[in-house]
Amino acid sequence: MKPAVLTGEHFITGDIACAEGALAAGCRFFAGYPITPATEIAEHMAKRLPDVNGVFIQMEDEIAAMAAVLGASCAGAKSMTATSGPGFSLMMENLGLGICTETPCVVVNVQRAGPSTGLPTLCAQGDMMQARWGSHGHYEIIALAPSSPQELFFQTITAFNLSETYRIPVLIMADEVTGHLSERVVIPDASRIKLKTRPRPRGRKDRFKPFHPDLNGVSPMAHAGEGYTVHVTGLTHDERGYPAMTAEAQAEMMSRLTGKIRRNLDKIVMVDEYRLDDAEIALISYGISARSSLAAVDEAREQGIRAGLLRLVTVWPFPEEHIRRLAAKVKSLITVELNLGQIYLEVQRCAAGAAPVFLVGHAGGTVITPEQILQQVRTASGFHRQ
């Protein structure tokens, strides 16, 4: 039996790195359903969870997988599922339940090209807006975008930590290439991995109000079987957790659900900046497309064009302030993503005319090459010289 944290150097795929990250983060329950290109995460969890006395279950569909993940979390386990587009669509229903009931969990979407069955074995980043708004109603969500197997390992730990801290489902928006890419992954010593756990109730059980928020807007979470007799519902509820069918109760609950994220943006939003200090042209990208962008920046610099990259590590909540500051500083922004312009529109919204925004993107099926990006960089650069 192997330990939870496989300290050492490995040559593994992103999917396996993701599963190992989950185990290192303390995940002890996985419910899933086979789907390309995320299946390897489930397979690896099926093999590895028994090592750490965890449970793996293959459910009848992704609806059930997401429901089981929430049930397990309410029983006290750090829990997770992994899927791709079609399964992600099915998970949207219970993702909303997780948001409304503030149930921590991690959902991985190894994106493939859609719509519908699309290109099951080929990459895309077409589910970014679904990640933001895919479940009905208005809400805040946290979504991360990994660019490499190594980052998938660490981001999965971060995803669990954010999910536990803010009691919210956290999405990892990977893609087929990152999931299937084999690279060096270094797993640190267990003592060097910082883990967070959900806030827990203290004090008298009969006075406990399960949705009364602490100072940072997050309520302590009691698990089933601990004697707190909690009631948890997807209906609009008050701080006792009881259904409350009024506009006032809705406003209060929504302000808590959105406020705990909006008030902590500085702790949640993460970006990577590369050669941006003197940049005239800023690329904005995430996931696998950010790696092509990185190469394009270096190539542009060699050709004398001052380019830089803002890589979105957290895609949701959107790094609005970073984009605003950047738009005020550079001559143009180029969004690089494997879709026909989803984050591009967000960048436009935040740039608000301070700088022109261009898109390098296509409908998916293959990665964007550095050359394709470079071409747009050169065009933009010429555009400024005119």
Add this chain to the structure above:
Amino acid sequence: MSGSTSKHPLDFIIRTERIPHIWCPGCGIGTAFSSCLIAMQTSGIDLTKTAMVSGIGCSGRGAGYVKLDSYHTTHGRAIPFATGMKLANPELNVVVFSGDGDLFAIGGNHFIHAARRNVDITVICVNNFNYGMTGGQAAATTPNSAKTPTTPLGNPEQPFNLPLLAYASGATYIARWTMLHTRDLTKSIEEALQRRGFSFIEVLAPCPTGYGRRNRQKPIESLRLYQERAIVKNGAHPAEVVLDFDQGITLGNFVDVDRPTFTEAYDKICRPGSSG
């Protein structure tokens, strides 16, 4: 005066501050719910280690009234939610209390798979033959030719035989009663709570507001039918049980067998080194 001061014997397990409940006069859910609560008490299970999970619908409101850890989930998904809960903490007693529309139409797939896996949970289905909360539309349990707002000329479909479905799927404890047969029902739920494995109890209950008024079943007439048409046949093969308001309604404890639960099988096959 005694009405406002005397305590109901089930007050200890009810969120009394949430009463009055939403159930209509003449509705059978409350009686089925009381049976469930009494059985929880008499079965001797540890109530602090007991959770109730419901889906959506009138019966799905059960979780909102019970003073236990209670989870009111999404439509049809109570069983997979309960599955995750039970697997993550096998010490919990997990009871699913929900309706026929929730468990057998939108949630039908989850039901058969949880029974197949023999997840150690107890599922109580209040079958009122229609979607009560949305106004009485046809369900997967609505009798053929019955009138509902979505079958205004009569239901062209055939209903499920729920005990047979549970049996074919692998449930290890299966019973059917009506809410009129309170003692038998309570006894069955008590047994189901004490059994390991996937237990299923169907409770027939009138819905005068939704089903009854369109199908000439006033509340008292439903109860009379439950009494007059009942054929109590413990041990009957689920393929032979009938549910026909004209011919007869087979009631009883039909199946009570033992086979390894999901967690037992998982421990044996996947984690032989574990303490479980």
